Amino acid sequence: MTTVASNPAPSAADLPPAVRELIGKPQYEEQSEFPIEIGYVYNTCAATQNGNPLYWDPKVAQELTGGRIALPTMLSVWMRPHYWAPGSSGERKALMTHFDLKELCGLPEAVVVSNEAIFGEPVHMGDVLTTRQIVRSVGELKQTKLGEGRFWVIDVETVNQRGEWVGTETYSFLGYRRPEAKP
Amino acid sequence: MSAVHSLLAREVKEGQEVPPLHVNVSATTIVLGALASRDWRPMHHDKDFAIERNGVNNIFVNTPNFQAWFERYLTDWTGPKGRLGRMTFKMKKSVFPGDEMTFSGKVTRVSTDDTGCHWVEVDVAVSVAGALTTEGRAKLALPGTETDNPWARKGPNWKP
Numbered sequence: 433m434t435t436v437a438s439n440p441a442p443s444a445a446d447l448p449p450a451v452r453e454l455i456g457k458p459q460y461e462e463q464s465e466f467p468i469e470i471g472y473v474y475n476t477c478a479a480t481q482n483g484n485p486l487y488w489d490p491k492v493a494q495e496l497t498g499g500r501i502a503l504p505t506m507l508s509v510w511m512r513p514h515y516w517a518p519g520s521s522g523e524r525k526a527l528m529t530h531f532d533l534k535e536l537c538g539l540p541e542a543v544v545v546s547n548e549a550i551f552g553e554p555v556h557m558g559d560v561l562t563t564r565q566i567v568r569s570v571g572e573l574k575q576t577k578l579g580e581g582r583f584w585v586i587d588v589e590t591v592n593q594r595g596e597w598v599g600t601e602t603y604s605f606l607g608y609r610r611p612e613a614k615p
Numbered sequence: 616m617s618a619v620h621s622l623l624a625r626e627v628k629e630g631q632e633v634p635p636l637h638v639n640v641s642a643t644t645i646v647l648g649a650l651a652s653r654d655w656r657p658m659h660h661d662k663d664f665a666i667e668r669n670g671v672n673n674i675f676v677n678t679p680n681f682q683a684w685f686e687r688y689l690t691d692w693t694g695p696k697g698r699l700g701r702m703t704f705k706m707k708k709s710v711f712p713g714d715e716m717t718f719s720g721k722v723t724r725v726s727t728d729d730t731g732c733h734w735v736e737v738d739v740a741v742s743v744a745g746a747l748t749t750e751g752r753a754k755l756a757l758p759g760t761e762t763d764n765p766w767a768r769k770g771p772n773w774k775p
Contacts, residue, residue: 475651479644479680482687485619486695492619496695497766504699505682512653544678548703550775554766596770 444572444582451536451570458564458589459529464510465517468559472509473502497554504551507590507599511563529565529586530605537570539581539607546604552597560593568602581608621694624725624733624757633692633720633737638684640676642712648680675709681749685739688718689753696758698765700734700775704751714743723752730772733759 443455477487485492486501493500502510512526525531534542555561571583583606590598638644642662649659657664659677666672676684682702690697710716724736735757741749754775756765 472651472653475647476683477687479647479651480683480687481638482683482690484687484690484695486690492695495619496764503683503686505679505686505702506652508679509652512655515655544706546703546705547678547682548701549682550701551699552773552775553769 443569446572447570448536451533454567455570456566458566461562461564462511464561465514468502468510468555468557470500470557476503476506500557501554507549508601510561527565529567533584534607537582537607539609541610542605542607544603545583545606548602549599551599553592555598561590561598563588563590576606576608579608579610581606619695621696621758622692624759627722627725627735629722629725631722636688636718638716640710640712640714640716642674645674645676645712649677652677652679654679671709673711675711678706685751685753689737689755693755693757696764698756699753700756701754702751704749706749708748710743710748717742728774730774732765732768733757
């Protein structure tokens with residue numbers, strides 16, 4: 433499997449050992465909860481008034497991509513869990529590594545600073561995708577407009593059932609605590 | 616020859632502007648986008664939560680849905696053979712019901728890689744009432760000829 437990874441700045445020297453342990457190690461290898469299906473493709477096109485015939489006309493899809501595919505920018509859609517499933521209690525969350533970092537760093541609030549996606553093989557109907565999350569860097573503790581916090585970068589690498597690289601999404605977050613909050 | 620018409624790489628020049636797109640945003644626009652992207656977080660459908668927890672005046676467009684809007688904007692311009700290779704963006708301000716989003720784009724680079732794939736790089740932005748809310752950059756593959764098809768590229772012949 434050949435994937436594409438981001439190239440962030442080096443991590444800070446003042447990190448708790450448990451955070452340092454996470455850096456560079458694949459976490460939470462997970463499969464999409466259902467095979468890729470056209471209903472969500474239509475939902476996305478409808479939500480953005482996207483009339484691209486590649487997604488609406490099976491003949492165009494056959495000609496260009498050998499069958500129906502999902503929009504590349506739907507990459508993250510397939511890996512978000514259902515809000516509820518049998519046996520679960522409470523809300524289920526995507527990108528658990530991010531929530532682990534918030535907990536380990538003692539930073540209860542977070543915002544997405546930037547997002548980059550690199551797209552590989554098209555995602556076809558019926559594909560089953562697998563992702564893994566990799567912390568690439570965690571910055572030093574610093575004062576920001578929102579409060580004291582750290583910037584961190586997480587890659588989510590996705591492959592299909594044939595092991596072909598489908599895409600990599602890189603999320604940059606600021607985890608912080610509000611000025612009035614105690615650690 | 617394909618009956619599907621798309622923009623060809625030779626028709627694009629550096630400095631060229633992508634035609635703007637104007638979108639009126641309603642609460643329905645935001646909820647549709649959040650649910651289509653399976654983003655169940657309450658600030659994208661629950662106004663009370665957005666006000667009390669996020670300190671804003673209303674629900675707002677979620678990040679994954681912005682990706683889909685940018686894709687729609689760019690492939691409206693390129694046609695169906697335009698294939699996204701890479702996209703990055705930063706959200707500066709949130710977009711709320713009642714806002715009119717204006718998408719704009721400018722070609723910054725036109726190139727051909729060592730596999731013969733033709734690329735265009737575009738700086739993209741969304742503004743509301745003249746104020747920048749989101750900016751980013753996209754890299755798309757375009758066909759070199761009427762018979763070329765970037766979607767047919769695989770493995771070592773796809774270098775986004």
